[in-house]
Amino acid sequence: MEGVDHLAHERNKSEFDVDAMKIVWAGSPHAFDVSDRISKLVASDPGFRKDNRSTLSRKELFKNTLRKAAYAWKTIVDLRLSEEEAAKLRFYVDEPAFTDLHWGMFIPAIKGQGTEEQQQKWLPLAYKMQIIGCYAQTELGHGSNVQGLETTATFDPQTDEFIIHSPTLTSSKWWPGGLGKVATHAIAYARLIVGGREHGVNGFIVQLRSLEDHSPLLGITVGDIGMKFGNGAYNTMDNGVLRFDHVRIPRNQMLMRVSQVTCEGKYKQSDVPRQLVYGTMVYVRQTIVADASCALSRAVCIATRYSAVRRQFGSQNGGPETQVIDYKTQQSRLFPLLASAYAFRFIGEWLKWLYADVTQRLQANDFSTLPEAHACTAGLKSLTTTATADGIEECRKLCGGHGYLCSSGLPELFAVYVPACTYEGDNTVLLLQVARFLMKTVSQLGSSKKPVGTIAYMTRVEHLMQCRCGVQRGFAELSVDLVEAAVAHCQLIVVSKFIEKLQQEIPGKGVKQQLEVLCNIYALFLLHKHQGDFLSTGCITPKHAALANDELRSLYSQVRPNAIALVDAFNYTDHYLGSILGCYDGNVYPKLYEAAWKDPLNESVVPDGYHQYIRPLLKQEIRTARL
């Protein structure tokens, strides 16, 4: 029945203060207040409804996304929301849109790679959304290999301009979000050519469309690249294609914090690492780690609540069947994902700190932690997005057939999320960057340069020094093993930072104890999953492995009574979850049944096409071969 909490018996089992855990999950009382307030504002406003997305055509879907983006902006302006509140509102609107790239990449690129003068000119326009930007780096022929990009930016000293050009088909910009139909400007990445000499890839601000009638400017060919994976999902986003035909821009529209070109046509490289041109990608990678915990926790919340509602088999003398959450196999699949959601939350907090720290050091021209920041953002983005994408799919399977319904919220969440394993850096390519960083560290063992920070543990691998000549053997030849080593390195960071989190003051009855259980589940699940490696390297004995498995089972039993409370702590509204299976009150079956009849196919009892195709079949009006 409506209004009845079908999960009350589960909530009464909780052994910790859920409200205190909500604060831990949010990060602070202030962050909880903002999240709670804004999520409820969005959930209560019919202008942000999203339950009809799967029934819209691509054009209807996209127009609806534009409407929502404009409505969100009006809400932000009318309510005078802060930047933090506005970002939360865009998050809870929960729809990939051009605004993700305007706020998530275009503005950060100008802030990170523009001079003070360029920031003063362009940021006010962007903050007021008087221009809408995108980040145009990837091309049809190159995405991972940034140094392979083909778009050119040739300096013309006669006119003090750059000529931006797409010399080949494969140099067409391809994939940038917001580019296809909306962005008026792009940060376009191109090979800088001055006086006939190439100076690598740099960013350029290029206007694409008229601010009067939105028509593409002279020399600009732009459009959408077409439907993507899934029906609704990421098709709310206009990922675009863009070609330049000798488009001229003023010299001061090259982002010049890293490199400069003078009006005399002199190229100057600042005394900063050229990789700062990649700074925006590093920034987004650290945000994606935080977003991984959001996406995974959504899926886990749905699967956990439904696992407590669903009963199957085990009825004794006509009594109730067994809750599927009580099956050890269900727990062994679900609870490591619950632990991962919390682990990724905390590693996301730490990575945000690391990124802020490296950014502050860069202001003082201290580049000492830049390599570690690159390796950590790249590796943790790769690890958390792979685990989250796999975890969302596992949560769908944990929900049986009903997990395959759009009304479960899981198919769309999976379809929207999985490109995170590719965008902002293909996950394998990023792990190879981590491997390169680890090998460089090994090569420096024994020198005066001691490994610190997240690689400090490598001082304990002195034995690698003896085989240092071995590690010079083709990186490519060993790349599969090196990628596995990179994952292990990142997992060590995740576990270490979870343990460090537990050493902090954590208020609330039973809260720290629950987090300790989840931390142990995360670590022991990894040990179990990779026990072959641990055994073959002599890190553990078979007895250790057996003890770990026994402890894991015991930990699952400890989590079981707290599982619903642990997902309640995410504080997601039913609107944000977008899932009948995951609804707060657990009243699943009546809602599933009611939702089915709302499908457009049920608008008529007799389907369109019956008279044309089915009736002739049934009435044998179509001559059929004798069966």
Ligand SMILES: CC/C=C\C/C=C\C/C=C\C/C=C\C/C=C\C/C=C\CC/C=C/C(=O)SCCNC(=O)CCNC(=O)[C@H](O)C(C)(C)COP(=O)(O)OP(=O)(O)OC[C@H]1O[C@@H](n2cnc3c(N)ncnc32)[C@H](O)[C@@H]1OP(=O)(O)O
């Ligand atoms: C809203 C959805 C609703 C519901 C679903 C729920 C949640 C959804 C979850 C997430 C989405 C929401 C929020 C996320 C926010 C935004 C995302 C939204 C949309 C995504 C938009 C996507 C944008 C893009 O994809 S932009 C393009 C990204 N492209 C890449 O990443 C390219 C990858 N390639 C590279 O980075 C480089 O080519 C390279 C692989 C690093 C190689 O570069 P290069 O050849 O130049 O360098 P070398 O390998 O030779 O190394 C030389 C030297 O440099 C060092 N180095 C390299 N890179 C860096 C760096 N970045 N910083 C510092 N140093 C670097 C390298 O280590 C070497 O050093 P040594 O010489 O010392 O070894």
Ligand SMILES: Cc1cc2nc3c(=O)[nH]c(=O)nc-3n(C[C@H](O)[C@H](O)[C@H](O)COP(=O)(O)OP(=O)(O)OC[C@H]3O[C@@H](n4cnc5c(N)ncnc54)[C@H](O)[C@@H]3O)c2cc1C
């Ligand atoms: C939804 C979505 C949104 C996007 N948004 C944007 C955007 O806003 N702006 C933008 O500029 N780009 C965007 N992109 C593009 C994205 O950044 C690229 O797709 C990504 O960087 C991967 O590059 P690629 O497509 O060239 O893949 P490739 O690098 O061609 O990868 C193909 C395969 O080759 C493998 N591979 C490649 N190089 C190596 C190597 N050296 N060693 C081993 N294996 C290798 C990869 O692991 C992968 O398996 C978006 C992409 C998607 C899917």
